[in-house]
Amino acid sequence: MPAVVVVGAQWGDEGKGKATDQLGAQVDYVVKFNGGNNAGHTVVIDGEKYALHLLPSGILSPGVTPVIGNGVVIDLEVLFQEIDALVTRGVDVSRLLVSSAAHVIAPYNRTIDKVTERFLGKRKIGTTGRGIGPTYADKINRVGIRVQDLFDENILRQKVEGALDQKNHLLVKVYNRRAITVEETVEDLLRYAERLRPMVADTPLILNRALDAGKIVLFEGGQATMLDVDHGTYPFVTSSNATAGGVCTGSGVGPTRIDRVIGVVKAYATRVGEGPFPTELLDEMGEFLRATGGEFGVTTGRPRRCGWYDAVVARYSSRINGLTDFVLTKLDVLTGLEKIPVCVAYDVDGVRYDEMPADQSNFHHAKPVLVEYDGWTEDITQARTFEDLPVNAQRYVLALEELSGTRISAIGVGPGRDATILRHDLIG
Template identity: 75%
Template sequence: MPAIVLVGAQWGDEGKGKATDLLGSRVEAVVKFNGGNNAGHTIVIDTAGQREKYALHLLPSGILSPGCTPIIGNGVVIDLEVLFSEIDGLEARGVDTSKLVVSGAAHVITPYNRTLDKVTERYLGSRKIGTTGRGIGPTYADKMSRVGIRIQDLFDEKILRAKVSGALEFKNQVLVKVYNRRAVEVDAVVDELLGYAERLRPMVADTPLLLEQLLDAGRTVILEAGQATLLDVDHGTYPFVTSSNATAGGACTGSGIPPTRISSVIAVIKAYTTRVGEGPFPTELLDADGERLRDVGAEFGTTTGRPRRCGWFDAVIGRYATRINGVTDFVLTKLDVLTGIEQIPVCVAYDIDGVRHNELPSSQGDFARATPIYEVFPGWSEDISKARTLEDLPENARRYVAALEQMIKAPISAIGVGPGRDETIAVRDLLR
């Protein structure tokens, strides 16, 4: 049975949580393979006629699907305070989190990582990246510099103390001499981290081995990306990216599943485009249309609450996502947000210094100068939230979807027409 990768096709916030949740009842495990609590999923579930909204930041979306094993993979960086706060919040609402599994090889976000993240952004001033200040980047930097703290280190105080002490020898020099901040005490960090150890211990497992056993037993596994394609540290709009690999390739290194076990790649893409943070955004709307998309689409960050930058659909980015990830199916979300717009522009190419570019430029400078070349499609005014088949959509909505599918060069297999779990048109079976 397959391992299925689920990624975001734009700059994040496309609705991956809803897509994972739709599949969650039909799979045995959902693995988060990258990122940390710097991004979130909002999932809306209708239960007994009552609509419940859940905001997840660190936990995999499968946590809300009974019978599904949610797994935090080795590629994730974990703020333990956030992890247990999120678990406690779900438990208080009656959600069973007892099946959660955490990789012992995942790295821990330490207090000094959070401090360094915040002071570095302030120090950069106008050159800031637009991080969330949650210590994600410094933790990944520690991982690559081989001075990071892993989950398994919390179960051996001697090893933990030695690693924290070694890391702080340099970091305290930076905090004190460069940023004029107070030095961080080794004992304070060790004590804080040890305080989580006993509660954490039953959750920790050899997750690559567990995943191999599930797949060998004929179970289906979803590998869920945090962030999105254009935020991938290698393949995104560098340097305005996250600190991990959010594309399909990262699913293997971040979970321990080999590439030969992956059968399909599902990418989630909005019917328009948004991004949070700094960096170029060719179709960004700084006018009433942008405000409308933000208000109607409730485009505010799940984790940060920051208003998202909004723009028209960018087919160049969609094609790039198809190519980089090997997308087999798209899930198109928030089509309902476009209802009531008379004319809907779609970016089909870029103009860069008078030259048409049909593909995403590899040069950061070229992308920063790109201006969109639009094709305009007629909109629709009918309420589509009750649509459950393609035939239920107005003709202009069907034409819009068909045009996007042709432009992004992979089939659109599901369409979101509202925030609820059931407000989806299933065009093709994603687990076929």
């Protein structure tokens, strides 16, 4: 029985939540392995919209055990706000497991995130200001606070003291902010400890035993390939490994156990925050995609930058993640366009690049080489087989498949859970 990975293959917001949710009925565990509440998934079930940030999408599937892995950084206030919101809507959250080794976002991490971004001015990264990056930095610098530390006040206090010895110098002397006290930080973190305790587990052990027992485990990535700290458009990236490789470090499940890696791509492209975006449209067509596709951040509400499908990015993502399948989302957004351009290569100062430039400067200056495909006017939201699609829509999908280097196994034609065409089984 397989371990299946679902990752974003562009800059995020591709519809990973819906893809994960659709697979939920077939899986036993859904694991979030990276990131924090700096991104979100929107899932629509029977017309009801659910916006998830920290919780895995599997929380909405009865019988599925949702897991927050050790690679996630957790804002405890946000976690319980999200849990409470689902409980009031009748969702059972009792199965949720949280890794004892996951790191916790302390109040000072949020403060440092916000003041640092303001300090950068025009060189800003586009962070959400939720303390994600500083928490990962603490993890790497070995001054981080982990979930298990909340259950030993002496250890927690020692770790907070050690962290604030350094951070208060930075806040007071560089950023002209008040010092943060150890007491207020410890008090803030401890108020969640007893409620959190029943959820905390040795999740790597549980997941490996589940695979041993023939259970199906789905790993759900936050953010996306082009925001990966190693393989994305650095420095305009997130602070974790959002690619398939992050599954192993972020969950404690080894690479030999992974059977399928599914990349989710939109039928066009979007990006939030700063950084290069070769196919970006700064005209009425960009506004059309934004309005028609509802391209506003689930977590921040920020308008997303919109552009045409980038096959160079798709090929790169396929290679970096070792993709076995693509899920293509939001094909319906393109309905009504006479012509649909696709980026097949880049032009950098007269030099053609068919693959991602290794030099960030070249990618920053890349101009898209576009090929146009005929559009369609027919409503496709009720299509449930590939043959139900208009001929031009079929041709567009097949062209993207050929250009992107991996088969397109599912196609989203609307926001609802059932508005999907399945061409190949994603689990078996």
